[in-house]
Amino acid sequence: MPLKSPLHAVDASAVQSGVSMDRHLPKTPQWRQNLLRALITGVAAMGLGVALWQRPSQLDVVSVPQLAKVVAGEFRDELAVRARVEPIRSVLLDAAEAGRVEAVFVREGEWVEAQTPLYRLHSPEQEQLLMERSAEVAQQIANVSIQRSAQAASLAQSRRELAQLQASQQQAESEYERVAQLTGKGFMSVAALEQAQRQHSLATQLLKQAREDQRFEAEIRQRSLDEMARAVEGLQHGLELLERARERLTQLAPTAGRLSGFHLQVGASIRPGDRLGRIDDVTGGMQLRAQIDEYYLPRLEPGLTADSSSGALTLTQTLPQVQDGKVQVILQWPESVSPPSNLRPGQTLEARLQLSLPSPALVLPEGPGVQSQLYVRAGEQLVRRNVRLGRRAAGRVEVLAGLQPGDEVLISQPPSDAERLALP
Structure with a gap:
């Protein structure tokens, strides 16, 4: 067998290792390397900007936000109530006999004297x-x-x-x-x-x-x-x-006064105990009757003052019975003050009942979103924060801790209870 030459041996090993396939490439220019680095940096910055721009869109958006600022002012501990005018003295008209109304002699709102026939029944x-x-x-x-x-x-x-x-x-x-x-x-x-x-x-x-x-x-x-x-x-x-x-089938007026709530008609059938109306003795003075949420019942004490367009009044009585979450209070004018002569029973008046003296405090408008955890504006977002609230009165809330003057707060109902919300 013929022997191969050393040259032939070297060529064979080079072929097997792949050295023979390598070749030198020309070196990349510096300006091209700089341009490539700039492109990569721009794309990364653009991607980060897009990510940051898209991040708020992932939060719940408050469609119609109602924002209010916390201000340092005076907290007036008072309640706005709507009271109904009624006479202090009145006599209820209840049917004493059963029968069918045969005749009606008076009308609603008329002034009647004592023993005046009101109606007659047929039995x-x-x-x-x-x-x-x-x-x-x-x-x-x-x-x-x-x-x-x-x-x-x-x-x-x-x-x-x-x-x-x-x-x-x-x-x-x-x-x-x-x-x-x-x-x-x-x-x-x-x-x-x-x-x-x-x-x-x-x-x-x-x-x-x-x-x-x-x-x-x-x-x-x-x-x-x-x-x-x-x-x-x-x-x-x-x-x-x-x-x-x-x-008694002919009902007589038990006292003099003005008829109120009297709507009896001929032909109507009544039974003993039916409420037919009342007679208001307007000469005995007038008072106001108002309904207040039972939440304030422990603070409703006789002697509290109230302001109205008809003068100052005093809370004289709180009826203890609670109906539909409301209690009734009686407001009267002082004995030295005569009620306005133009008041009529059944008329309504606006009044503000003062529960305590005014005091300096941080105040915030009342709203469904004003709770122990509320949302404070931070740029274009709303951040949930724990606060401590105090008294609520006249559409305003006393802020005890957790907020500073100038903080802008969401007072409307938030769409969710997330930590952050986005503004539109």
């Missing part, structure tokens, strides 16, 4: 009951009259019988005395005397028994008549009540 049931009771009373009176007549006849008969028995007793007594005298002189026998004595005793006993029987019968008849008389008296009393009830 067929009451008319029928009155007729039945009248017939019953007449029947019982007739029965009493019959019993009295029978008693008079019985007494007359008893008197006649008693007179006859008394005459018989007197005759028997005289006969006994005559026989006793003749027997003593020997003209009549002892047997005749004994017979006369027995006749006298019998006549005396019959007379005594008749008197007792007549007295007992008279007592029984009298008790019966007394009971019937009491029954008749009770029926007559019931008849008087029915007649009074019939009179």
Whole structure:
């Protein structure tokens, strides 16, 4: 086998290692390297700017923001209320009888004097009951009259019988005395005397028994008549009540004043206890009645003052009953001040009830977004922050901690509870 030359061996190893395939490239110019670095830096900056520009769009956006600034001012601890004017003295008109309205004599808002007819009812049931009771009373009176007549006849008969028995007793007594005298002189026998004595005793006993029987019968008849008389008296009393009830079918004004809430119409049916209206005695003074949220109930004390377009008032009473989350308070003018003469019952007035004296504080307008966690403006974003709030009154909130004067706060309802929100 022929041996290869050393040259041939070197070429073969070069081919196997790939050295023979390498070649020298020309060096990149400096200006091209600088341009490449500038392009890479610009693209990176553009990408970062796009990322930063797109970041707020990922936050929840407040579509219609309502912003307000925190200001250092005076916090007025007062409530704005709408009160209704009403008289201090008024009389309620409740139906006392049932029936159908037959006539109405007055109208809503009219001034009526005491005992003025207001309306008249018609009650067929009451008319029928009155007729039945009248017939019953007449029947019982007739029965009493019959019993009295029978008693008079019985007494007359008893008197006649008693007179006859008394005459018989007197005759028997005289006969006994005559026989006793003749027997003593020997003209009549002892047997005749004994017979006369027995006749006298019998006549005396019959007379005594008749008197007792007549007295007992008279007592029984009298008790019966007394009971019937009491029954008749009770029926007559019931008849008087029915007649009074019939009179009450015409309702009279219990006092003088102006009718309020009186809307009765002819043909309407009413029942006992139905509220028909009231009579306001405007000469007794006027007052205001207002409804306040039960949240303020612990602070509603008599003596608080209130300002209105009709002058200063004083809270005199807080009604304790809570209805629909509201309590009612009574506001009155001082005794030395007369209410305006143009006020009318049912009219409404605006008033501001002062719960405490004004004091310096940081204040913020009231709104649904003003809570213990609210959003404060930071550039084009809103950042959630924990704050401490105090009293709320008259549409303003007292800020105790967490905010500074000039901070701009979202007072409207935020779209979510995220840490950050975006402004439109």
